[in-house]
Amino acid sequence: MDTSVAILGSGNMADFLLRAFHGAGIHIEALIARDLDAVRKNLPSSTFSDKLLDSSNLKELKSHMLFLAISDDAIAEVTKNYTFKDNQCVIHTSGAVNLHEIQHSNKGVFYPLQTLTSGRSLDFSQVPLLIESSDKTSEQVLLSLGKKISTKVLAVNSSQRLRYHLAAVFVSNFVNHLYHSAQGILQKNNLPLDLLFPLMQESLDKAREIGPWKAQTGPALRNDEVTLNAHREILKEDDLKAIYNLMTEQIQNRQKWD
Amino acid sequence: MDTSVAILGSGNMADFLLRAFHGAGIHIEALIARDLDAVRKNLPSSTFSDKLLDSSNLKELKSHMLFLAISDDAIAEVTKNYTFKDNQCVIHTSGAVNLHEIQHSNKGVFYPLQTLTSGRSLDFSQVPLLIESSDKTSEQVLLSLGKKISTKVLAVNSSQRLRYHLAAVFVSNFVNHLYHSAQGILQKNNLPLDLLFPLMQESLDKAREIGPWKAQTGPALRNDEVTLNAHREILKEDDLKAIYNLMTEQIQNRQKWD
Numbered sequence: 001m002d003t004s005v006a007i008l009g010s011g012n013m014a015d016f017l018l019r020a021f022h023g024a025g026i027h028i029e030a031l032i033a034r035d036l037d038a039v040r041k042n043l044p045s046s047t048f049s050d051k052l053l054d055s056s057n058l059k060e061l062k063s064h065m066l067f068l069a070i071s072d073d074a075i076a077e078v079t080k081n082y083t084f085k086d087n088q089c090v091i092h093t094s095g096a097v098n099l100h101e102i103q104h105s106n107k108g109v110f111y112p113l114q115t116l117t118s119g120r121s122l123d124f125s126q127v128p129l130l131i132e133s134s135d136k137t138s139e140q141v142l143l144s145l146g147k148k149i150s151t152k153v154l155a156v157n158s159s160q161r162l163r164y165h166l167a168a169v170f171v172s173n174f175v176n177h178l179y180h181s182a183q184g185i186l187q188k189n190n191l192p193l194d195l196l197f198p199l200m201q202e203s204l205d206k207a208r209e210i211g212p213w214k215a216q217t218g219p220a221l222r223n224d225e226v227t228l229n230a231h232r233e234i235l236k237e238d239d240l241k242a243i244y245n246l247m248t249e250q251i252q253n254r255q256k257w258d
Numbered sequence: 259m260d261t262s263v264a265i266l267g268s269g270n271m272a273d274f275l276l277r278a279f280h281g282a283g284i285h286i287e288a289l290i291a292r293d294l295d296a297v298r299k300n301l302p303s304s305t306f307s308d309k310l311l312d313s314s315n316l317k318e319l320k321s322h323m324l325f326l327a328i329s330d331d332a333i334a335e336v337t338k339n340y341t342f343k344d345n346q347c348v349i350h351t352s353g354a355v356n357l358h359e360i361q362h363s364n365k366g367v368f369y370p371l372q373t374l375t376s377g378r379s380l381d382f383s384q385v386p387l388l389i390e391s392s393d394k395t396s397e398q399v400l401l402s403l404g405k406k407i408s409t410k411v412l413a414v415n416s417s418q419r420l421r422y423h424l425a426a427v428f429v430s431n432f433v434n435h436l437y438h439s440a441q442g443i444l445q446k447n448n449l450p451l452d453l454l455f456p457l458m459q460e461s462l463d464k465a466r467e468i469g470p471w472k473a474q475t476g477p478a479l480r481n482d483e484v485t486l487n488a489h490r491e492i493l494k495e496d497d498l499k500a501i502y503n504l505m506t507e508q509i510q511n512r513q514k515w516d
Contacts, residue, residue, distance in 0.1 A: 072485060164444070167449075171457060171461065172457050172475070173479070182429045185425045187516060193469075194466075206373065206378070212451075216435070231423075243432070244428075250435060250500075251432075257445040
């Protein structure tokens with residue numbers, strides 16, 4: 001029997017689920033959203049065509065798998081306010097929210113460990129999908145749906161997922177803030193960031209291939225005081241200085257994890 | 259007339275110059291090093307074969323272009339201790355050292371803005387080369403040598419180069435330290451870092467394509483206190499906490515540069 005799914009939401013996550021399920025040939029029974037105009041404007045219409053419902057129609061759904069593509073803090077409230085059928089599995093898609101926030105007995109998690117932006121093309125097969133469920137049957141359905149989309153699907157509990165989410169914040173949001181800071185350092189002298197792109201890529205490739213411990217280089221690691229002082233001399237902004245001093249100190253005192 | 263070059267040094271930078279010049283068909287007159295055994299062991303011998311000299315032979319060099327692949331703090335001393343011919347241009351390869359540290363009238367800088375590791379294959383055409391010189395003739399020779407190696411060659415002064423070097427520390431050394439920190443967060447629970455590789459790559463691609471300002475996402479930017487607190491709850495180590503709090507605060511108060 002083919003599993004069909006329904007999706008509640010209209011943001012980046014709904015966009016991801018629509019395109020990922022559609023691309024994998026998974027039937028999308030309906031997309032449910034409060035603001036149907038926003039959906040028609042922002043989401044890829046070919047993926048759901050006329051299977052568009054507003055939230056009042058939730059009880060008409062036949063699909064056993066209902067995916068919530070809503071904000072973290074809405075999960076508990078939304079699932080409390082709706083009455084789901086007993087055989088429906090209600091699935092959130094958040095990295096940080098515990099499975100048990102879902103106010104329905106049959107529940108699951110389907111978390112894509114990736115930064116999502118509406119309309120950006122993405123190789124879905126490379127997006128890790130972290131799965132959790134309150135019962136083995138739903139877990140099997142979620143794993144099987146996941147494997148139609150991605151080659152990296154695994155079952156983890158809420159505590160492990162939160163840890164992945166935290167690590168993701170370090171390598172995505174915080175790394176991006178360093179890119180932004182570097183842009184600030186250059187822009188004050190009208191120098192463009194794009195000259196650093198090959199270095200950004202090589203730094204990533206090297207960390208991936210030999211691990212961040214061996215990949216580390218630079219004046220902090222070498223305790224090169226002359227260069228550290230030359231850098232501090234031209235760092236005028238308090239926020240850039242704070243990053244510089246903290247990171248330099250931590251690199252000098254870093255510890256090996258394995 | 260073909261320019262021939264000589265290289266003084268035996269580390270990662272000497273390795274880069276040897277392979278880059280050799281690959282571009284530039285004649286390497288000699289490699290000069292104190293420890294010739296280390297050179298024979300670590301450097302790609304096909305690039306210099308028997309053109310290997312120890313430092314006492316420096317005066318025999320015919321090449322007008324002598325590249326110093328030595329540590330930053332050795333540049334002033336080494337160039338003071340040797341006597342160069344007037345028509346020889348002495349070139350350092352450092353991002354952070356001022357041109358005028360070279361104790362010889364005819365001087366230059368040839369700085370590859372990349373993280374270099376002996377033996378790692380690298381697309382030389384994509385390595386930005388930052389050029390500086392005390393006179394226009396040597397600058398032209400350096401630009402022309404650079405263009406045989408890379409498509410990204412530009413003349414910048416010592417102050418601009420230091421700024422690029424500082425920005426490079428942010429996007430390479432500091433980013434790598436965030437990768438290392440993320441590994442620490444995961445390793446305590448025996449979770450592997452490799453699940454984060456697609457996210458690391460997509461975060462870089464997104465910053466490159468739409469800029470770090472627009473590319474920023476996450477709980478700090480959303481002021482999502484519930485998630486921020488959940489993260490802080492599981493962050494036990496002082497160093498990881500310090501990064502988390504500083505980066506979160508800075509993302510919440512970040513300023514647009516352009």
